[in-house]
Amino acid sequence: MECDEVMLTVRITAAERMLLRRLAQGHRSDVSEVVADGLLDIIPTLSSPGDAYRLIGALATPAPCALTVWLPTPLADLLVPGAARIAQVTEIRIESASAMLGAALRLWLTQDPVRLATNLSVMHAGRPSALVAA
Numbered sequence: 335m336e337c338d339e340v341m342l343t344v345r346i347t348a349a350e351r352m353l354l355r356r357l358a359q360g361h362r363s364d365v366s367e368v369v370a371d372g373l374l375d376i377i378p379t380l381s382s383p384g385d386a387y388r389l390i391g392a393l394a395t396p397a398p399c400a401l402t403v404w405l406p407t408p409l410a411d412l413l414v415p416g417a418a419r420i421a422q423v424t425e426i427r428i429e430s431a432s433a434m435l436g437a438a439l440r441l442w443l444t445q446d447p448v449r450l451a452t453n454l455s456v457m458h459a460g461r462p463s464a465l466v467a468a
Contacts, residue, residue, distance in 0.1 A: 340410040344369075344436035345397035350443045354401070357447075361454050366403040369439055371457050372450075373409060376442040380416060385441070386423040392444075393428065393437035405435070413438075 346354075358368045379385045413435055417428040428434045443450070 338407055339404040340407050340431075341402060341404055342410065342432045342435050343400050343402045344432055344439055346399050346401055346436065346440060346443075347397050348399055350397070350440060351399050351401055353443055353447060353450075357450060357454060360451055361458065365401070366405065368454065369403045369435075370405050370409055371454055372439055372442040373405070373412075373435065374457070375453055376438050377412060377416060380438065381419060381423075383423050386420050389420055389437045389441050390424050390426050392440040393433060395440070397436065397440065403435075410435075 354365050354368055358365045361368065380389060410431060413431040416438070417431070417434040420434070421427045428437065
């Protein structure tokens with residue numbers, strides 16, 4: 335029996351969790367969909383050494399909240415080669431897909447919230463969006 339989604343738990347801060355919820359609410363979607371979109375947005379940038387080290391920094395920064403998300407299997411499968419690329423660039427091995435996702439997600443969330451909402455709108459062309467006020 336194959337599953338078309340993979341459940342992963344990531345560590346993030348309360349502020350990051352709140353931003354994810356606001357983005358999801360603004361796009362009339364769920365947090366897992368926003369996380370998947372964020373991963374699609376950030377993965378292409380992770381080949382540069384600067385971003386690879388920023389990802390490691392995001393991994394090293396404490397994050398007290400756990401968040402469980404569902405990702406499409408093909409997207410979750412990208413986490414393994416992504417972690418291998420980070421290890422190749424930084425010589426630091428990321429131990430799990432959850433850790434890789436958490437670090438990538440945290441790196442993505444460091445962008446300006448308005449830019450994040452705009453990027454989500456572009457990814458969902460024609461779909462209404464609004465970043466809910468803090």
